Amino acid sequence: MRIDIITVVPDLLKSPFEASIMQRSIAKGLVEVHFHNLRDYVTDNYRQIDDYQFGGGAGMVMMIEPIDKCITALKQERTYDEVIYMTPDGETLNQGLANTMSLKQNIIILCGHYKGVDQRVRDHFITKEISIGDYVLSGGELGALILCDAVIRLIPGVLGNETSALTDSFQDNLLAPPIYTRPAEYKGWKVPEVLTSGNFPKIEAWREEKAYEHTKKRRPDLLTDQE
Numbered sequence: 489m490r491i492d493i494i495t496v497v498p499d500l501l502k503s504p505f506e507a508s509i510m511q512r513s514i515a516k517g518l519v520e521v522h523f524h525n526l527r528d529y530v531t532d533n534y535r536q537i538d539d540y541q542f543g544g545g546a547g548m549v550m551m552i553e554p555i556d557k558c559i560t561a562l563k564q565e566r567t568y569d570e571v572i573y574m575t576p577d578g579e580t581l582n583q584g585l586a587n588t589m590s591l592k593q594n595i596i597i598l599c600g601h602y603k604g605v606d607q608r609v610r611d612h613f614i615t616k617e618i619s620i621g622d623y624v625l626s627g628g629e630l631g632a633l634i635l636c637d638a639v640i641r642l643i644p645g646v647l648g649n650e651t652s653a654l655t656d657s658f659q660d661n662l663l664a665p666p667i668y669t670r671p672a673e674y675k676g677w678k679v680p681e682v683l684t685s686g687n688f689p690k691i692e693a694w695r696e697e698k699a700y701e702h703t704k705k706r707r708p709d710l711l712t713d714q715e
């Protein structure tokens with residue numbers, strides 16, 4: 489998968505791709521991430537990428553021309569499956585959307601800043617708008633990172649044990665069951681006996697039951713969504 493991220497603050501984006509699973513996915517050649525600084529696509533001397541709103545109102549608006557130039561240059565090199573705009577009024581990111589995005593080959597992610605982008609960018613270039621939740625960030629960059637992390641870990645081969653993504657919370661509309669590791673007893677607090685029994689069908693049944701109980705208690709909406 490290739491991800492092209494368009495931003496005015498590339499420095500905000502780089503380090504998360506230099507550690508842990510995202511770094512390894514790049515090292516393994518499963519993912520390519522490229523950053524594009526919008527200011528490199530500005531023709532005027534002031535490197536201006538934003539301007540006042542027509543009609544008045546607080547906050548600057550990102551201009552269409554640099555964004556057009558950047559997206560058009562990328563599209564000349566390859567075909568993109570999606571051109572995503574990170575925005576609080578987009579479709580809320582969830583596991584289903586991350587699963588769908590993980591199947592794409594090439595995506596562009598445009599990070600908004602200031603008040604956002606000129607509406608014509610959204611009308612003519614954007615194919616999908618994604619929000620990471622009902623709150624407003626100062627830019628789309630942190631949202632883009634969250635989207636990348638959620639998507640990249642789902643790409644086959646990225647996680648060592650592929651089943652570990654399948655047993656994540658939300659994959660089957662259930663939260664994950666409790667997990668334990670050694671020691672089997674600590675300060676008198678014991679690991680549930682079934683987990684050390686070696687009886688795998690019984691362990692599986694226990695996990696399913698706990699996942700259901702946990703979901704019912706914390707996120708009953710997930711269970712009704714399924715019906």
Ligand code: ADE
Pocket residue numbers: 574575576600618619620621622623624625626627628631
């Ligand atoms: N940009 C600003 N707020 C955002 C949000 N909640 N999700 C995605 N992009 C954003």
